[in-house]
Amino acid sequence: MKGKNDHLKLVKNKNNAQPGWKRAFRFLCKLVIVVVIILLLKEGEQFFRINSIAVEGSIEVSAAALAEAGGIYKGKSIFLLNEDKIAEKIKDEFPSVSSVKVNRTLPDQVSVSVEQRKPVAYIVTADGYWLVDSGVVPYKNIAEPDEDYLQITGISGELVVPGIALNCKLRREILQEFFSAWHKKDRFQIEKLDLSESYNLIAYTADNLEIWLGDAKNMQQKMELVELSLPHISDDLEGARIDVRSGKRLVVSSAAVLEKREVDP
Secondary structure, eight states: OOOHHHHHHHHHHHHHTSOHHHHHHHHHHHHHHHHHHHHHHHHHHHHTBOOEEEEESOOSSOHHHHHHHTTOOTTSBGGGOOHHHHHHHHHHHOTTEEEEEEEEETTTEEEEEEEEOOOOEEEEETTEEEEEOTTOOEEEEESSOOSOOEEEESOOGGGOBTTBOOSOHHHHHHHHHHHHHHTTSOOOOEEEEEEEETTEEEEEETTOOEEEEESSTTHHHHHHHHHHHGGGBOSOOTTOEEEOTTSSOOEEETTOOBSSOOOOO
């Protein structure tokens, strides 16, 4: 019975039996293959370098500035792009950008699609007016309002960080629910919101009517209740207040008078 050592000796003897030129030829073939692979990788890496950069979407900054912020430049390997990091860099540099999508088209084309935040209101702080979108993300500060958006007061400037949703959970949720309900259709004209108390959103209409909306719960129902009630309220609104914080009934105080009947949802 042949053992393991006998088998190894047979293999070794078989290899030694090959002519030297065959072993040299096999070595040269392997060397050529390695060299060819290295050359292909080198040439391929040159072939897949970015040559065209396209930016799509409405944005206040130039395409060149966006590409630079994302670290995208001509001559860079297209395989070295990290879509998530590019989007993060661009949004950090430009808070007005709400979303970024990066697409690569081999061998050398890159397209960047961006979306601009849509303003719905200003947050009034000691530093000026901050534009915010419906997600309550502040992104641009101006000295004086230049558009007819809602003005939100009662929020400390410490809670306002560009590109990040309002840093107060209660206030953020209230405003998000309010914007979601208010913009579903043309309801009634509101000029100002006050959130001095994080648990009670107070809205002021163009006629100086004060509406207590409370917290974020049942905001849609509260808005509908106010909308249904306004036609029945006296035109004499001096010092008037409507309270719909419960979400189930409407309470009128001061000079405002329901002309017909109490309105329930």
